[in-house]
Amino acid sequence: MTNPALDLFNDRLPHKxxxxxxxxxxxxxxxxxxxxxxxxxxxxxxHAMFWLGFDVDRLGAAIDWSDRNAPAPTLTITNPENGHAxxxxxxxxxxxxxxxxxxxxxxxxAAVENALRKKLDADVGYSGLICKNPNHDYWxxxxxxxxxxxxxxxxxxxxxxxxxxKEIVADYGLGRNCTLFDKTRKWAYRAIRQGWPEYDxxxxxxxxxxxxxxxxxxxxxxxxxVKGIAISITKWTHSQFTKSSFEDYVIKTHTSSIQSLRGSxxxxxxxxxxxxxxxxxxxxxxxxFRQKSGK
Numbered sequence: 001m002t003n004p005a006l007d008l009f010n011d012r013l014p015h016k017x018x019x020x021x022x023x024x025x026x027x028x029x030x031x032x033x034x035x036x037x038x039x040x041x042x043x044x045x046x047h048a049m050f051w052l053g054f055d056v057d058r059l060g061a062a063i064d065w066s067d068r069n070a071p072a073p074t075l076t077i078t079n080p081e082n083g084h085a086x087x088x089x090x091x092x093x094x095x096x097x098x099x100x101x102x103x104x105x106x107x108x109x110a111a112v113e114n115a116l117r118k119k120l121d122a123d124v125g126y127s128g129l130i131c132k133n134p135n136h137d138y139w140x141x142x143x144x145x146x147x148x149x150x151x152x153x154x155x156x157x158x159x160x161x162x163x164x165x166k167e168i169v170a171d172y173g174l175g176r177n178c179t180l181f182d183k184t185r186k187w188a189y190r191a192i193r194q195g196w197p198e199y200d201x202x203x204x205x206x207x208x209x210x211x212x213x214x215x216x217x218x219x220x221x222x223x224x225x226v227k228g229i230a231i232s233i234t235k236w237t238h239s240q241f242t243k244s245s246f247e248d249y250v251i252k253t254h255t256s257s258i259q260s261l262r263g264s265x266x267x268x269x270x271x272x273x274x275x276x277x278x279x280x281x282x283x284x285x286x287x288x289f290r291q292k293s294g295k
Contacts, residue, residue, distance in 0.1 A: 005075050005135055005143040008034065008090060010045065012050045017042035018130055027130060041133040046224050048094040049174070052113055052154075053131050054122035059083035062142060070119045071157050072144040078130040086131040087120065092148035097177050113150050115158040117172070124172050128218035132144050157224060176214075176221050181229050184210045188237045196243045203234040284292035 018027040019035035019042065027040070035041050043051055051074075054259040058064075062076035074090040095109045117124065134141045187209055192202065207230040214220045 003141075003143065003246075004146065005090070006141070009051075009075065009088075009134055012043070012045070014042055014045050019133075020130065036133070036135055038133055039136050039138060040130045040131055041135075043088070043131050044220050045094070046129070046222065047097050047228060049097055049109075050091055050094045051068055052089040052091065052116065053126075053128050054087045054117055054120050055084075055126035055131075056082045056087060056122050058121075060205055061085035061087070062140075065120055067122070068119055069157070070116065074143065074145050074149070075134060076142045076144065078142070079109040079132070080138075087122070088197070089116070089145075089154065090148050092150050095151075095174065097174065098118045103178065103181060106174060107178050109151055111160060112155050112158065113173045114175060115160050117152060119158060125218060125276065128173055129219075129222070155175050176219075177225065177229070179235070180213055180217075180221065180226070183213045184229060185233050185237070188233050189241070192241045198286060199234070201239055202238055203231070204232045206230045206237075208214075230288055 013032050013036065016029050016031055018029050019038035020027045020040045021038050023040060027042075029035075043053060058152040062083070063074060065071075065087065070290065071089070073087040073279055075088045076085050077088070078085040080101075097106070112206065131138045184206065191205065191209075193220055202267045207227060209228040210226050210233075214226050220226075
């Protein structure tokens with residue numbers, strides 16, 4: 001008997017997933033044909049999330065989502081010994097986790113993910129890399145929702161404050177991608193002005209900085225994701241932040257500030273201010289009175 005949810009799970013597996021038969025010995029990587037036989041398996045693509053996955057460590061985890069008024073998971077994979085489960089929500093459109101697109105949709109997805117985690121009271125320390133493999137006979141699986149979810153559909157049943165940044169946990173799930181991108185780009189905006197390095201040198205510097213920030217997470221991102229973020233920031237900053245463009249910006253800003261001071265008007269019919277005549281001359285107050293007294 002075919003199981004459409006299980007078929008969907010297998011179709012969406014990476015070509016070379018991480019897998020493990022015993023998590024005490026870590027994970028390995030192999031072709032899908034080998035990995036699909038393992039007890040645990042990587043269920044999302046390296047740069048695309050087709051599933052939102054949650055780890056719920058309590059008895060009855062596979063069914064108490066209903067008591068919490070949470071949306072029904074697509075699939076639950078339960079440990080028959082203790083009732084703990086992984087809950088998977090299948091998305092109609094995958095979430096692009098490499099920063100080659102706009103950050104706003106990623107932040108929205110991170111906010112939805114975290115709001116759903118809170119609703120389910122799922123483990124905040126779950127990395128989301130691997131899950132219990134529903135193909136393995138050891139686990140008990142159940143299908144609850146055959147339709148694929150959109151983020152908006154999920155958000156309708158969640159307490160989501162317009163998907164703002166406050167609803168994103170910096171060290172959880174997609175929040176890590178958002179945090180790593182934001183921290184690295186803010187560093188890059190300042191650092192590139194210190195010497196205006198060549199592209200290769202700058203690329204290495206961005207990657208090393210992103211790696212350093214990534215290590216601050218309790219569950220760091222995969223190196224491929226870190227590289228993708230670093231490359232995106234490298235390309236954009238190296239093309240947009242040049243020595244000549246920065247010097248032009250400084251000159252324009254300085255000129256604009258002077259013109260603004262010289263063009264100050266009082267509220268009385270556009271006449272020059274009588275209270276600050278030094279501003280009209282573009283000099284300091286002390287200089288104005290020194291020149292006026294002839295000293």
